[in-house]
Amino acid sequence: MGRPRFWDPDGSRFGGIPTFPWRMAPDGYLTRRQLRAHGLRPGGQQVAAQILWASRRSKGGVRAAYLYRADLAKPVRPMTPGRAAALAKANLARRTCPQCHRDAGYVLPTRYGTCLPCADSIQIAA
Numbered sequence: 001m002g003r004p005r006f007w008d009p010d011g012s013r014f015g016g017i018p019t020f021p022w023r024m025a026p027d028g029y030l031t032r033r034q035l036r037a038h039g040l041r042p043g044g045q046q047v048a049a050q051i052l053w054a055s056r057r058s059k060g061g062v063r064a065a066y067l068y069r070a071d072l073a074k075p076v077r078p079m080t081p082g083r084a085a086a087l088a089k090a091n092l093a094r095r096t097c098p099q100c101h102r103d104a105g106y107v108l109p110t111r112y113g114t115c116l117p118c119a120d121s122i123q124i125a126a
């Protein structure tokens with residue numbers, strides 16, 4: 001018994017990428033699906049490693065799963081300063097009363113469409 005068939009951390013035997021047997025990939029390497037479960041995407045990085053395992057169902061008898069480095073992964077939707085500013089502006093618009101033009105400090109109730117004091121005064125006036 002030697003090393004497992006697919007143990008090739010420096011990629012010398014399997015296409016130049018570090019290769020590990022099923023369940024033996026080192027920490028910090030994730031498949032695209034695992035990244036996704038953490039709210040991450042590969043973010044433009046190359047495939048960093050692969051897992052190979054024998055499968056009678058696949059052509060050639062070997063299946064591969066590609067791994068990406070978690071430390072190079074990016075959030076699925078990065079929060080850039082521009083995006084944060086746009087969000088803040090949209091939130092401010094939802095809090096600004098069209099009646100008195102003040103920031104109510106809360107999202108205006110859709111049933112009034114104004115801040116609560118304005119909604120009150122309209123009801124009193126009616």
Ligand SMILES: [Zn+2]
Nearest residue numbers: 097100115118
């Ligand atoms: Zn108001």
